[in-house]
Amino acid sequence: xxxxNQKNIxxxxxxxxxxxxxxxxxxxxxxxxxxxxxxxxxxxxENAILGININNTNFSKNFDEYFKQCTNNVKNAWxxxxxxxxxxxxxxxxxxxxxILIDNTDINPSLRRYDVRVLENDSPNPQCVMNILNNIxxxxxxxxxxxxxxxxxxxxxDIIKTQPFEDCNKRLARLLMNWVLMKYGYTPILxxxxxxxxxxxxxxxxxxxxxxxxxxQYMYGCVLNSQKQLLTILKPNKCH
Numbered sequence: 414x415x416x417x418n419q420k421n422i423x424x425x426x427x428x429x430x431x432x433x434x435x436x437x438x439x440x441x442x443x444x445x446x447x448x449x450x451x452x453x454x455x456x457x458x459e460n461a462i463l464g465i466n467i468n469n470t471n472f473s474k475n476f477d478e479y480f481k482q483c484t485n486n487v488k489n490a491w492x493x494x495x496x497x498x499x500x501x502x503x504x505x506x507x508x509x510x511x512x513i514l515i516d517n518t519d520i521n522p523s524l525r526r527y528d529v530r531v532l533e534n535d536s537p538n539p540q541c542v543m544n545i546l547n548n549i550x551x552x553x554x555x556x557x558x559x560x561x562x563x564x565x566x567x568x569x570x571d572i573i574k575t576q577p578f579e580d581c582n583k584r585l586a587r588l589l590m591n592w593v594l595m596k597y598g599y600t601p602i603l604x605x606x607x608x609x610x611x612x613x614x615x616x617x618x619x620x621x622x623x624x625x626x627x628x629x630q631y632m633y634g635c636v637l638n639s640q641k642q643l644l645t646i647l648k649p650n651k652c653h
Contacts, residue, residue: 422633426562426599429640434598436647451646453491455603455639460487462610463583479518486514490588498595503550510588514581521579529576532621536576546577553593561597565590566632570620594636602632603639 437445460483490513500506512522524542528535537545549571556564572586591601604613612631620628 458605565593600640602635
């Protein structure tokens with residue numbers, strides 16, 4: 414994507430942010446309820462498209478039951494995020510969000526205690542996970558000079574790369590990214606298009622190989638697409 418196009422996408426995102434803010438803060442309508450339900454449906458669709466992997470988990474339920482439980486947990490996690498968007502993104506709240514994602518499953522809530530591979534590479538030594546996670550969260554607050562979207566994208570990748578917990582790390586990373594975006598008035602990203610099943614993983618692999626532009630271009634496109642979806646729902650008779 415040429416730089417001019419990426420600049421144009423960023424401008425569109427900022428313009429849409431203002432439009433959505435006006436719609437969602439209009440006291441004469443019920444767009445906030447529509448917004449909540451739309452994002453919730455989008456996250457459930459995302460869950461189905463990106464899939465749920467069962468890694469190193471001795472679960473007692475069959476996969477259909479497990480998937481149903483995980484879907485319900487995503488709904489509850491979104492509700493937690495929506496109600497606590499202004500809370501600090503610290504270790505306590507990250508652990509609490511992860512606990513919601515694994516509720517009523519056999520997944521261990523503790524930090525990862527074994528070696529894993531992610532994105533074709535080894536994740537950090539389990540003994541270093543606590544320190545790395547704390548550094549990630551510290552840098553999130555420290556780097557306030559960076560654009561919120563950049564910080565959100567970085568947090569998303571860093572959580573996936575670190576694999577701090579035994580499972581649900583990608584779901585957690587996407588929710589944490591959306592938490593940052595929402596704090597600064599942006600629409601949560603919904604990976605709910607069919608192409609996202611491949612493109613999302615490819616973007617992560619690009620970032621892992623140092624191709625940060627390819628990763629950010631894909632993610633910016635997802636922000637814009639999610640905004641357009643929401644604008645269509647809130648203002649169905651107007652083209653954006």
